[in-house]
Amino acid sequence: MKLIFLGPPGAGKGTLALRAVDILKVQQISTGSIFRAAVAAGSPLGLKVKAIMDAGKLVDDETTIALVKERLAMDDVQKGYILDGFPRTIPQAEALASFSTVDKVVNFDIPDSGVLERLGGRRVCRKCGYNFHVIFNKPSKEGICDTCGGEIYTREDDKPEAIQKRLEVYRAQTEPLIDFYRKKGLLVDIDARPLVDEIVIEFKKVLGV
Ligand code: AMP
Numbered sequence: 001m002k003l004i005f006l007g008p009p010g011a012g013k014g015t016l017a018l019r020a021v022d023i024l025k026v027q028q029i030s031t032g033s034i035f036r037a038a039v040a041a042g043s044p045l046g047l048k049v050k051a052i053m054d055a056g057k058l059v060d061d062e063t064t065i066a067l068v069k070e071r072l073a074m075d076d077v078q079k080g081y082i083l084d085g086f087p088r089t090i091p092q093a094e095a096l097a098s099f100s101t102v103d104k105v106v107n108f109d110i111p112d113s114g115v116l117e118r119l120g121g122r123r124v125c126r127k128c129g130y131n132f133h134v135i136f137n138k139p140s141k142e143g144i145c146d147t148c149g150g151e152i153y154t155r156e157d158d159k160p161e162a163i164q165k166r167l168e169v170y171r172a173q174t175e176p177l178i179d180f181y182r183k184k185g186l187l188v189d190i191d192a193r194p195l196v197d198e199i200v201i202e203f204k205k206v207l208g209v
Pocket of ligand 1: 032033035052053057058059064085088089092166
């Protein structure tokens with residue numbers, strides 16, 4: 001099954017994707033994670049995108065589309081995938097349609113207040129990328145990942161100014177994709193406010209899996 005996870009930053013797309021890959025036996029492709037890995041490695045791509053990401057802005061369409069096109073040509077995603085964080089603009093969605101089909105687009109519905117609460121408290125493992133939260137999902141030992149022992153940190157783009165910018169960018173550039181995919185009959189809506197276990201149940205119900 002080929003899925004797109006659409007929704008504002010902090011809606012829980014990545015967290016649900018981690019559960020959904022087990023259910024559907026497909027790969028998660030997170031453009032944000034790919035860019036973060038490039039930044040951590042100090043590669044040419046990383047050097048190009050670091051400042052853009054830190055400011056909460058979008059990487060240009062050409063770079064992002066080329067990256068996803070290359071990833072979707074690989075063997076391990078021919079039967080299915082979850083695209084988490086792509087497409088984020090209409091040109092990206094149009095490009096995607098030219099090199100892949102999509103079965104459903106899962107729209108994570110959450111008000112700005114929910115986004116602010118989640119992103120403001122989000123902490124991430126530098127090594128494995130697992131997400132924690134200062135109130136809702138604390139690690140057993142402060143600053144240390146329960147899953148892999150890695151260091152837990154606050155993403156540069158989860159700081160208040162960048163969060164505001166990312167929400168603005170989402171409303172202006174990504175939200176129009178809701179209509180784009182609804183008109184194509186591909187959109188399913190999920191209430192992204194409950195805890196992840198409840199969202200998993202709804203996810204399975206709306207997709208019939
Ligand atoms: P995310 O982890 O999905 O919140 O992405 C983190 C950052 O990576 C975003 O704020 C953008 O700077 C960049 N990024 C991720 N996906 C895309 C995309 N599809 N188009 C442009 N920039 C992206």
